[in-house]
Amino acid sequence: MPDRQRADARRNYARILAVAEEEVAAHGTGASLEQIARTAGVGSGTVRRHFPTxxxxxxxxxxxxxxxxxxxxxxxxxxxxxxxxxxxxxxxxxxxxxxxxxxxxxxxxxxxxxxxxxxxxxxxxxxxxxxxxxxxxxxxxxxxxxxxxxxxxxxxxxxxxxxxxxxxxxxxxxxxxxxxxxxxxxxx
Structure with a gap:
C-alpha cells in the first residue's frame, strides 16, 4: 500500500500543479486554492499538504x-x-x-x-x-x-x-x- 500512496501522491501533485498553472494563467496569483482543489479532484488539505503557502x-x-x-x-x-x-x-x-x-x-x-x-x-x-x-x-x-x-x-x-x-x-x-x-x- 505505501507504494500506491506514493504513486497517488505523485499523481495528485502533478494534477494540482497542472490545474494551478491554468487557474493562475486565467485568474492571476490570487487564484482560489479551493477552486484549484475542486478542479483537480482533491481536497483543499491535499493542496496545502503539497503547497503549504x-x-x-x-x-x-x-x-x-x-x-x-x-x-x-x-x-x-x-x-x-x-x-x-x-x-x-x-x-x-x-x-x-x-x-x-x-x-x-x-x-x-x-x-x-x-x-x-x-x-x-x-x-x-x-x-x-x-x-x-x-x-x-x-x-x-x-x-x-x-x-x-x-x-x-x-x-x-x-x-x-x-x-x-x-x-x-x-x-x-x-x-x-x-x-x-x-x-x-x-x-x-
Whole structure:
C-alpha cells in the first residue's frame, strides 16, 4: 500500500500543479486554492499538504521556466562580450516575467513572508546561475561594481509589475528595461 500512496501522491501533485498553472494563467496569483482543489479532484488539505503557502505553489509553477533560465545563464557564461551576454540573459528574464502573467512577484524576496532559512527558491536559483555572468561583466569593467543579481532581478520585477496592465506589456517592459540598462554602465 505505501507504494500506491506514493504513486497517488505523485499523481495528485502533478494534477494540482497542472490545474494551478491554468487557474493562475486565467485568474492571476490570487487564484482560489479551493477552486484549484475542486478542479483537480482533491481536497483543499491535499493542496496545502503539497503547497503549504501560496508562494510555494507559485514557485512550483515557475520552476520549469526558472530552470530554463538557469541553463541559459550557463550557456551564455564565457561567450562573447560579457556585457552583451549578461544583457541577453536579463532580456530573457524580462520576457519570462512578462509572459508569466502575474508570476513576476514569485521572484521577489519578501522577507516578511519568507522563511529566512529557505528563502525564495526561484530567485536563489537565478542568482546562483547568473552570478558568473555578472562577475565577468564587472571584471571586464562593463558593469558597475557593487551591482548584484538580486538588484537586477528586483529591477526587472519592478518594471514588469509596473507595466503588466499596459496595452502592450512586453513592449513597455522592454522599453523600460533598455532605459534602465543605461544605468548599469560604469561611470567613466
Amino acid at each position: 501560496r508562494r510555494a505553489l507559485l514557485e512550483a509553477i515557475s520552476q520549469k521556466r526558472v530552470e530554463a533560465l538557469c541553463v541559459r545563464a550557463h550557456e551564455l557564461t564565457g561567450t562573447g562580450d560579457s556585457r552583451e551576454a549578461l544583457l541577453e540573459w536579463l532580456s530573457d528574464v524580462v520576457t519570462y516575467c512578462v509572459s508569466a502573467r502575474e508570476l513576476a512577484d514569485a521572484l521577489v524576496y519578501d522577507y516578511a513572508e519568507s522563511d529566512p532559512a529557505r528563502g525564495n527558491t526561484c530567485s536563489a536559483a537565478l542568482e546562483v546561475a547568473a552570478e558568473p555572468l555578472l562577475r565577468r561583466a564587472a571584471q571586464d569593467g562593463k558593469v558597475a561594481t557593487g551591482v548584484t543579481v538580486a538588484d537586477l532581478l528586483t529591477l526587472i520585477v519592478g518594471i514588469v509589475l509596473a507595466t503588466e496592465h499596459y496595452p502592450d506589456p512586453a513592449a513597455a517592459a522592454g522599453r523600460l528595461f533598455r532605459l534602465a540598462v543605461a544605468g548599469l554602465s560604469p561611470q567613466n
